[in-house]
Amino acid sequence: PPQIPLNLVGDFGGGSLYLAFGVLAALWERGRSGQGQVVDAAVVDGAVSLTTLVHAMSAAGLWSEERGTNRHDSGTPYYDVYETSDGGWMAVGALEPQFYAELVQLLQLDGDPALPDRDDRSRWPELRTRFTERFRSRTREEWTRTFEGTDACVTPVLTPGEAPAHPHLAERTAFTELDGVLQPSPAPRFSRTAARLTRHPAAVGEHTREALMNWGIDNVDSLLDSGAAHQA
Incomplete structure (x- = not known):
């Protein structure tokens, strides 16, 4: 069955963020006009707005109603998630040709004359099989080291517990510990008025x-x- 994308699309993405954006936009406009207004930020409107790209691609004939056959819904072999030999997973998002070329090279498939053309949709199942076999040949950690610091757009799929320790997130201090509770740091970041956590949950x-x-x-x-x- 279709999988639920947590509550990120409605409550957070289509709801809270659109409401906050609407309030800030209204405040900015009030500074110009001196007039207030009602901000109608229905969750359904925000959720629909988030699908603009899908509807645009559909109108252009570039989106199929069949799930798992499109560019951004795991339809393409080079925009999908692959299991590793230890049961881990690697996320692949090498849509652009230059990123795809690096992906194929690091998978050690670039010299294979039998590798299907990435633009030949009829051979996508075959290409996916090749990628599946390669990723299953090593552990998640081994593939992470292989792709680290490259432009192949391949990253390990981390659990919420693993995410804070990832080197990139640690360097960015993306998580903050307060009163013994590890939690995401405030975002976005401001150069002059930096936000910080001041009290525990x-x-x-x-x-x-x-x-x-x-x-x-x-x-x-x-x-x-x-x-x-x-x-x-």
Whole structure:
């Protein structure tokens, strides 16, 4: 069956990010016009907007309704994920010819006259089989070392637990530890007004009393005593 892309498309990508962008755009426009406006940031609108490329390719006759047959949905052998000999996975995204050439070279297939032409769709299954065989011949770590620092657009598929230790993410300090909790660092980054984490993730009910009082609710104690509200 179709796989769920976590909740990145709706809640985060099509929802929160579009809402934040809309609010900031409205604030910028208000500075020019002096007028406010309603920002209608429905999740469905943002999710649809994220599919603009797919609909554009479909209108141009470059997208098939059959899943797994298109350029960006694992249809192409050089834009897919391959298993390694130790059960790991390598992600391949060598769409451009120069990246593809490096991919083939590092897979040690560049001198093979029988290697199918990448533009011959009829031979894509054969090309995928060749890539599958090659990636299964080594471990994920071995392939990672092979492709590290190259332009072949091949990277190891990491678990959430492995990601923070990846050299590139570590160098970027993409993760921050605060009060013993490792979490993604604020993004994007600003040269003058750098963002930073200032408090730990709240525990359930940690700020109940503070929040209720800020909302003007004056019977907080009775709510807590009755169990209608919880304070950690």
